Amino acid sequence: MGKRLSTYGPFIPVLALYVIIFLVGKGVQGMWQVMAMLTFYCALGQAFNIFLGMTGYVDFGYVAFLGVGTYGMALSITYLAHQGMTGPAVIIIGFLLALIFPALLSMAVGAVALRLRGAYFAIATIGVNEGFRYLIEGAKIWNGSEGMIFTSELNQVLGRDTASGLSTFWADVYLFIIAALAALVTLHFMRSRIGYALTALREDEDAAKVMGINVTKYKIIAFITSACFAGLVGGTSWALKTPYVFPPEVFEIHYTIEAIIIVLLGGAGTLMGPVIGALIYGLSKYYLSIILPGFQLLIFAPIIIVIIIAFPDGVMGVVKQRLRGTSLARFIE
Amino acid sequence: MLQVSELESGYGPMQVLWKPSIRVRKGTITSLLGPNGVGKSTFLMTVFGSVTPWSGKIIYEGEEVTHLPTHIKVDKGLTLVPEGKHLFGGMTVYENLMMGAYLKRAQQYREESLELVYSLFPRLKERGKQLAGSLSGGEQQMVTVARALMSKPKMIMLDEPSQGLAPLLVQHVFETIQKMKAQVGLTILLVEQNADASLAATDYVYVMHEGRIKAEGTPEDIKSSDEIREAYLGL
Numbered sequence: 240m241g242k243r244l245s246t247y248g249p250f251i252p253v254l255a256l257y258v259i260i261f262l263v264g265k266g267v268q269g270m271w272q273v274m275a276m277l278t279f280y281c282a283l284g285q286a287f288n289i290f291l292g293m294t295g296y297v298d299f300g301y302v303a304f305l306g307v308g309t310y311g312m313a314l315s316i317t318y319l320a321h322q323g324m325t326g327p328a329v330i331i332i333g334f335l336l337a338l339i340f341p342a343l344l345s346m347a348v349g350a351v352a353l354r355l356r357g358a359y360f361a362i363a364t365i366g367v368n369e370g371f372r373y374l375i376e377g378a379k380i381w382n383g384s385e386g387m388i389f390t391s392e393l394n395q396v397l398g399r400d401t402a403s404g405l406s407t408f409w410a411d412v413y414l415f416i417i418a419a420l421a422a423l424v425t426l427h428f429m430r431s432r433i434g435y436a437l438t439a440l441r442e443d444e445d446a447a448k449v450m451g452i453n454v455t456k457y458k459i460i461a462f463i464t465s466a467c468f469a470g471l472v473g474g475t476s477w478a479l480k481t482p483y484v485f486p487p488e489v490f491e492i493h494y495t496i497e498a499i500i501i502v503l504l505g506g507a508g509t510l511m512g513p514v515i516g517a518l519i520y521g522l523s524k525y526y527l528s529i530i531l532p533g534f535q536l537l538i539f540a541p542i543i544i545v546i547i548i549a550f551p552d553g554v555m556g557v558v559k560q561r562l563r564g565t566s567l568a569r570f571i572e
Numbered sequence: 573m574l575q576v577s578e579l580e581s582g583y584g585p586m587q588v589l590w591k592p593s594i595r596v597r598k599g600t601i602t603s604l605l606g607p608n609g610v611g612k613s614t615f616l617m618t619v620f621g622s623v624t625p626w627s628g629k630i631i632y633e634g635e636e637v638t639h640l641p642t643h644i645k646v647d648k649g650l651t652l653v654p655e656g657k658h659l660f661g662g663m664t665v666y667e668n669l670m671m672g673a674y675l676k677r678a679q680q681y682r683e684e685s686l687e688l689v690y691s692l693f694p695r696l697k698e699r700g701k702q703l704a705g706s707l708s709g710g711e712q713q714m715v716t717v718a719r720a721l722m723s724k725p726k727m728i729m730l731d732e733p734s735q736g737l738a739p740l741l742v743q744h745v746f747e748t749i750q751k752m753k754a755q756v757g758l759t760i761l762l763v764e765q766n767a768d769a770s771l772a773a774t775d776y777v778y779v780m781h782e783g784r785i786k787a788e789g790t791p792e793d794i795k796s797s798d799e800i801r802e803a804y805l806g807l
Contacts, residue, residue: 436674443659449652
């Protein structure tokens with residue numbers, strides 16, 4: 240028990256934060272949509288952290304994995320509804336496709352782009368995202384630029400009540416679960432040889448090679464894992480919550496930028512960082528838009544710059560350093 | 573131990589190595605000398621696999637390893653200490669050393685290796701809890717070599733271990749390299765610009781120029797040939 244506690248102890252405060260977010264959303268009048276937005280950011284950050292945080296590689300095309308995950312869910316619902324299939328099995332198959340599509344895309348992208356380092360990798364990945372979007376639009380794959388609207392198919396598969404319950408409540412609950420799972424996988428990586436190898440290659444790839452680490456293998460493991468979680472986030476938050484998908488929306492680079500900000504604000508490579516980053520980012524974005532509608536970005540940008548300067552390793556990076564050697568340290572990662 | 577024949581490699585369209593061949597006998601220190609920019613580091617990196625060989629053959633312990641990836645080579649006991657200070661600055665010296673024992677093969681001998689490393693570099697034992705990034709240049713160099721030793725190598729390739737160090741430390745580095753051979757039984761391939769110090773410490777010497785081996789022999793042979801000394805080593 241003692242060993243297990245020290246291994247998985249840091250998961251407790253993260254889970255506690257998720258429960259608090261959930262309870263505030265459920266209990267406080269009018270807060271559900273805010274908390275749902277925060278959950279999306281938490282899940283996005285938590286998923287992206289597995290790659291960006293643990294390897295130090297910046298993937299500017301990350302949103303593409305959310306995009307293909309969304310398509311995975313959308314295709315499953317649309318196609319199976321036309322086949323006359325109904326029930327939760329359709330959604331389960333949708334989740335499987337939301338895993339398989341990003342897994343395949345990340346393998347293809349990773350095999351090529353992960354040979355590049357630093358800025359070259361970042362630039363190559365922007366190309367992938369844009370390229371994939373124009374491929375779908377230009378070649379009229381999956382309805383091309385018209386996108387897919389599957390509200391009636393979703394109603395047909397699940398029944399009207401369940402479908403609307405899904406979009407107003409249950410999709411967000413799934414997101415909580417996905418975010419928590421992503422955190423658990425992150426912690427599992429941190430505590431295993433995978434995390435050991437990833438830390439080494441993040442700090443110094445040449446040194447990692449000298450230690451006998453198969454750097455390509457571990458980069459790809461982190462990349463695929465991260466992409467799969469992105470696919471689940473897309474399939475849940477974008478397909479189940481709002482049953483339509485348009486290429487310009489699901490390949491919008493803006494979401495990648497948000498994910499990067501969240502991870503860096505909270506502390507890249509830490510377990511709790513993405514949650515903290517999502518809370519800071521989501522809450523300030525939301526309340527600034529209420530207090531200063533229209534000016535939020537003007538205020539927001541300097542705030543982010545100040546935080547990054549004050550906490551170059553992210554909020555959790557600093558907290559971790561402060562707690563080093565204290566009894567609290569084993570609950571914070 | 574290691575036999576490299578007619579190795580060719582380079583970067584993009586630029587060829588750096590023009591078929592140099594060398595042989596490193598087991599339990600010896602062999603050095604590859606030459607001025608800046610003649611392909612010495614590229615040679616080591618190509619043998620290690622971080623630069624892809626275009627053609628040629630690399631035989632290590634009787635087995636062809638030309639196209640094996642780096643992590644397999646390390647597992648077989650062939651490792652490289654790259655040029656410059658590639659250490660994990662945010663970790664302590666001890667943590668850096670422990671990271672060196674990443675391989676399963678090395679992990680079980682972790683404590684033994686640590687003792688060995690501390691006996692070779694007593695300074696690192698004192699500095700164990702200090703952040704590696706805060707050490708002096710010479711100490712950082714020790715950490716990178718020590719970390720490589722933690723992977724339990726049989727043969728180690730050192731890329732300019734004396735680079736940027738004060739003359740007194742340079743001497744210390746070469747003494748340690750000789751200890752690594754004598755006490756640990758390691759085979760060592762050394763790349764150096766510091767011809768003077770390496771000639772004094774090595775068993776066999778290759779002189780490289782423009783990606784080719786221009787001369788070879790015992791340190792005495794090299795030292796006694798005025799032509800080689802003047803043309804390639806600047807002594």
